[in-house]
Amino acid sequence: MRKVRPEKKNMVDNKILADHNLTLEEYKRIIELIGREPNLTELGIFSLMWSEHCSYKSSKVHLKKLPTTGKNVIQGPGENAGIIDIGEGMVVVFKIESHNHPSYIEPFQGAATGVGGILRDIFTMGARPIALLNSLRFGPLQKAKNRAILDGVVSGISSYGNSIGIPTIGGEIYFHECYSNNPLVNVFALGLAEKNKIFYAKAEGVGNPVLYVGSKTGRDGIHGATMASAEFGKETEQKRPNVQVGDPFKEKLLLEACLEVMEKGLIIGIQDMGAAGMTCSTSEMAAKSGTGISINLDHVPQREEGMTPYEIMLSESQERMLMVAKKENMKEVQRIFAKWDLDAVNIGEVTKGGRLRVSFRGETAVDVPVDAIVNLCPAYRRPSRKPDYIRAVKQLDLPPFPADYNTIILQLLSSPTIADKEWAFRQYDHQVQINTVLLPGADAAVLRIKGKKKGLAMTLDGNSLYAYLDPRTGGTIAVAEACRNLACAGAKPIGVTNCLNFGNPEKPEVMWQFKEVIEGMAEACRNFSIPVTGGNVSFYNDTEGISIYPTAVLGVVGLLDDVRKAVSPGFKGAGDIIVLLGENKEELGGSEYLKTVFNLEKGLPPQIDLEVEKKVQETCLEAISQGLIRSAHDVSEGGLAVTAAECSFWSKPKIGCILDLDDNIRTDALIFGESQSRIVVSTTSSNLSALLRLAMEKSIKAKVVGKTQGRNMIIRHAGREIINLPVKSLYKPWKNAIPQAFSVR
Amino acid sequence: MKFGVVIFPGSNCDYDTFFVLKEVLGQETTFLWHKDHNLENVNCVILPGGFSYGDYLRSGAIAKFSPLMQEVREFAAKGGLVLGICNGFQVLLELGLLPGAMLRNKNLKFLCEFVHLRVENAKTRFTHKARQRQILRIPIAHFDGNYFAPPELLRELEKNNQIVLRYVDEKGEATEEANVNGSVSNIAGLINKTGNVMGMMPHPERASEALLGSTDGRMIFKSLIERL
Numbered sequence: 025m026r027k028v029r030p031e032k033k034n035m036v037d038n039k040i041l042a043d044h045n046l047t048l049e050e051y052k053r054i055i056e057l058i059g060r061e062p063n064l065t066e067l068g069i070f071s072l073m074w075s076e077h078c079s080y081k082s083s084k085v086h087l088k089k090l091p092t093t094g095k096n097v098i099q100g101p102g103e104n105a106g107i108i109d110i111g112e113g114m115v116v117v118f119k120i121e122s123h124n125h126p127s128y129i130e131p132f133q134g135a136a137t138g139v140g141g142i143l144r145d146i147f148t149m150g151a152r153p154i155a156l157l158n159s160l161r162f163g164p165l166q167k168a169k170n171r172a173i174l175d176g177v178v179s180g181i182s183s184y185g186n187s188i189g190i191p192t193i194g195g196e197i198y199f200h201e202c203y204s205n206n207p208l209v210n211v212f213a214l215g216l217a218e219k220n221k222i223f224y225a226k227a228e229g230v231g232n233p234v235l236y237v238g239s240k241t242g243r244d245g246i247h248g249a250t251m252a253s254a255e256f257g258k259e260t261e262q263k264r265p266n267v268q269v270g271d272p273f274k275e276k277l278l279l280e281a282c283l284e285v286m287e288k289g290l291i292i293g294i295q296d297m298g299a300a301g302m303t304c305s306t307s308e309m310a311a312k313s314g315t316g317i318s319i320n321l322d323h324v325p326q327r328e329e330g331m332t333p334y335e336i337m338l339s340e341s342q343e344r345m346l347m348v349a350k351k352e353n354m355k356e357v358q359r360i361f362a363k364w365d366l367d368a369v370n371i372g373e374v375t376k377g378g379r380l381r382v383s384f385r386g387e388t389a390v391d392v393p394v395d396a397i398v399n400l401c402p403a404y405r406r407p408s409r410k411p412d413y414i415r416a417v418k419q420l421d422l423p424p425f426p427a428d429y430n431t432i433i434l435q436l437l438s439s440p441t442i443a444d445k446e447w448a449f450r451q452y453d454h455q456v457q458i459n460t461v462l463l464p465g466a467d468a469a470v471l472r473i474k475g476k477k478k479g480l481a482m483t484l485d486g487n488s489l490y491a492y493l494d495p496r497t498g499g500t501i502a503v504a505e506a507c508r509n510l511a512c513a514g515a516k517p518i519g520v521t522n523c524l525n526f527g528n529p530e531k532p533e534v535m536w537q538f539k540e541v542i543e544g545m546a547e548a549c550r551n552f553s554i555p556v557t558g559g560n561v562s563f564y565n566d567t568e569g570i571s572i573y574p575t576a577v578l579g580v581v582g583l584l585d586d587v588r589k590a591v592s593p594g595f596k597g598a599g600d601i602i603v604l605l606g607e608n609k610e611e612l613g614g615s616e617y618l619k620t621v622f623n624l625e626k627g628l629p630p631q632i633d634l635e636v637e638k639k640v641q642e643t644c645l646e647a648i649s650q651g652l653i654r655s656a657h658d659v660s661e662g663g664l665a666v667t668a669a670e671c672s673f674w675s676k677p678k679i680g681c682i683l684d685l686d687d688n689i690r691t692d693a694l695i696f697g698e699s700q701s702r703i704v705v706s707t708t709s710s711n712l713s714a715l716l717r718l719a720m721e722k723s724i725k726a727k728v729v730g731k732t733q734g735r736n737m738i739i740r741h742a743g744r745e746i747i748n749l750p751v752k753s754l755y756k757p758w759k760n761a762i763p764q765a766f767s768v769r
Numbered sequence: 770m771k772f773g774v775v776i777f778p779g780s781n782c783d784y785d786t787f788f789v790l791k792e793v794l795g796q797e798t799t800f801l802w803h804k805d806h807n808l809e810n811v812n813c814v815i816l817p818g819g820f821s822y823g824d825y826l827r828s829g830a831i832a833k834f835s836p837l838m839q840e841v842r843e844f845a846a847k848g849g850l851v852l853g854i855c856n857g858f859q860v861l862l863e864l865g866l867l868p869g870a871m872l873r874n875k876n877l878k879f880l881c882e883f884v885h886l887r888v889e890n891a892k893t894r895f896t897h898k899a900r901q902r903q904i905l906r907i908p909i910a911h912f913d914g915n916y917f918a919p920p921e922l923l924r925e926l927e928k929n930n931q932i933v934l935r936y937v938d939e940k941g942e943a944t945e946e947a948n949v950n951g952s953v954s955n956i957a958g959l960i961n962k963t964g965n966v967m968g969m970m971p972h973p974e975r976a977s978e979a980l981l982g983s984t985d986g987r988m989i990f991k992s993l994i995e996r997l
Contacts, residue, residue, distance in 0.1 A: 186881075189820075450882050455975050458981060459981075460981065472981075
């Protein structure tokens with residue numbers, strides 16, 4: 025064997041380690057594992073693969089607490105995406121991933137490449153992507169910089185998703201000061217595949233060719249994964265060159281070409297070159313199959329001259345894949361890629377012995393065991409400590425009752441977190457592929473599956489204020505609410521993916537939040553018997569020492585037995601009866617009401633009884649299946665009053681409602697409180713008794729709270745009229761809040 | 770009636786259009802590949818929506834040079850039926866098979882939403898199943914749908930009855946507000962002088978099944994199927 029290319033002697037000093045985000049202990053471990061000092065390229069490889077982003081070194085001991093099994097789980101965590109069997113020989117492949125750090129540095133490209141990356145995770149498994157959703161969090165729109173980030177992110181998502189032809193069918197947008205210098209961009213994708221045509225990241229069969237397919241390699245994105253594993257400081261602007269540039273057109277060609285070679289069964293394994301580029305794809309494929317890989321960098325298509333092995337191995341240029349083909353099929357694979365005007369270059373082969381060997385201009389640039397890179401990264405059980413603020417925020421002194429509830433409801437509806445998100449949704453092509461049954465903005469997005477009776481529903485959810493005040497409850501509610509959103513559309517949850525966005529895990533307070541949120545999520549997932557099939561952890565969401573609120577974004581996928589029965593949130597006509605499933609409680613802690621009107625982020629978030637929650641959802645699902653209800657909308661941010669208003673906004677033509685409430689609790693808590701496990705449904709008088717009987721059988725509370733009528737929304741409490749406004753006047757501030765924020769200069 | 774749906778690299782409504790023609794409307798339908806010179810004896814060529822060749826230079830500008838488009842040009846010259854939807858309309862403008870040009874939407878954003886259209890000419894081979902001035906509800910999804918024609922061309926289009934569809938409000942009025950992308954004279958769909966080539970920005974294939982919210986788009990395909 026040739027000697028490993030000698031680079032500068034004793035080249036590793038503290039600065040180099042710091043630049044690579046490696047600790048001295050980690051460096052010593054590398055030396056121990058490979059039996060010598062690594063050269064710079066090897067050091068770069070370890071720094072990427074041992075980065076928090078790729079290795080989950082701070083989170084993996086905790087993630088084990090999440091339930092990941094179930095009879096329909098075909099693939100749990102650990103692959104590019106999770107897979108759930110949906111029957112009739114079909115599976116869904118889905119995953120959520122963050123692209124927070126790049127989106128702050130370069131909003132348009134950061135978000136666009138986030139979309140590109142998550143789509144590759146889906147189609148590398150042999151699934152055609154059919155849906156995109158995203159959860160976005162920004163600082164308040166009063167600041168010009170936040171508006172610019174929102175605009176850039178939405179344009180980036182729109183540009184990539186629309187061009188490649190995958191519908192962006194929903195999601196959520198939240199605003200909070202904590203995201204001002206740390207926006208969150210979490211992108212979810214789902215694909216559909218035949219059960220017997222799933223592909224994995226495998227490098228099997230010694231001697232089989234390793235093919236590089238897709239775009240050429242450039243210097244873009246070098247160190248992207250390491251960048252995403254550190255806090256932001258003042259010099260962050262200089263990291264712009266670390267953000268990759270997306271080319272949705274190339275990815276569309278790559279998608280079609282990959283699916284074609286997979287359909288024809290020409291390849292053995294495939295892995296996308298996303299974060300950590302060629303380093304990750306080569307070493308992971310080999311590690312998963314217990315083989316090795318040898319590649320020659322001279323054959324790698326490059327779009328810049330003079331690239332070093334370090335740069336080629338660490339580049340995060342987009343729209344590239346690594347494939348292992350059966351030897352005899354290589355020519356046919358290359359023919360198909362040529363048809364789509366793409367490169368498919370043989371750059372190496374599968375080897376025995378479990379080593380990653382990289383040669384460059386006749387010399388060995390890298391020779392290390394793949395196991396060391398992929399599996400032997402240290403796992404940390406970092407110290408955790410309950411933060412001091414937790415005790416302080418519990419003390420909530422409720423403000424006096426407002427004098428005029430009409431003003432308050434208008435104020436809430438124009439709060440950007442609650443306001444209409446059409447400004448963003450209309451920039452996304454949400455109908456391409458002609459499957460979209462429920463348009464964005466509903467509780468859940470619903471897709472038909474061509475040629476089948478059943479349908480798919482999906483939603484993203486996560487309230488970070490709840491999780492800030494009480495991380496465990498926040499984690500539980502995130503799962504419960506996402507499932508409730510599905511129930512409102514008529515879908516039963518089948519699988520979960522999650523994106524956990526937190527601050528610096530080296531801070532014990534952040535670690536405590538993380539552990540608590542996971543405990544809460546795990547409990548809720550067990551209760552609903554839904555498996556977590558994967559996800560993503562994004563730590564180091566801190567800027568200049570300030571961490572974001574703990575933000576667990578849950579992506580839940582559901583199944584409808586009959587897609588024609590999908591229910592939307594809007595009222596369907598005058599004279600229907602409005603029924604509340606669940607119970608109003610006196611809970612105001614963590615509410616959008618306290619935050620928006622009184623600038624108070626205190627108290628305990630609403631409490632949740634998972635048994636009750638489950639029964640409320642079952643009742644809603646059963647009622648939809650029996651055709652007993654005409655609309656369903658869950659009560660969340662802004663409480664009952666906002667929920668009722670939204671049901672009116674979604675009706676066509678817009679119809680008003682009257683709610684007559686008699687609960688013996690504070691009026692503001694009654695109409696703006698965010699107590700859990702509540703769904704507002706509407707039904708006809710002929711179906712009312714059957715609906716109430718169903719609720720009784722499930723032993724949940726359900727009562728008539730009003731009816732649909734006229735042009736105003738009227739709310740009475742104990743006979744006293746507290747809100748009476750034309751739906752039109754409520755609609756306007758809700759509709760215009762976000763566009764107006766952009767017209768103010 | 771045999772339909773051919775063109776696939777350019779970057780087309781993304783090709784399968785949708787194919788599905789509606791073949792599965793929903795039961796028509797003989799085939800895909801046509803951009804690198805070929807073969808129109809496979811179809812009676813009607815459809816240029817579908819999407820981002821042909823990435824639309825990087827200008828929407829539809831590169832597609833015009835594809836080998837298949839040379840055949841389509843000839844086919845149209847001989848009177849063959851050609852329908853361009855969205856990106857397909859942009860390609861027809863670039864090919865010169867229809868007059869005028871597309872600009873970016875007036876709000877400089879991509880727009881995806883249901884719009885109302887008024888049938889301005891129900892006597893064409895693409896619209897004869899509609900009533901004159903019938904209101905249709907069909908979605909749009911484009912960035913460059915702001916149709917432009919200079920005044921003399923506009924007069925000519927009016928005179929020859931070439932304006933087939935206009936953006937209108939729910940009541941059928943061609944208002945400024947209903948003209949979401951800013952097209953001159955609210956133009957959403959256009960036909961050539963000889964009546965065999967039509968372009969439209971809205972997507973009829975997205976409005977051909979009740980489950981998806983509207984079946985108004987079928988009228989276009991049915992007009993082609995039940996020949997005039």
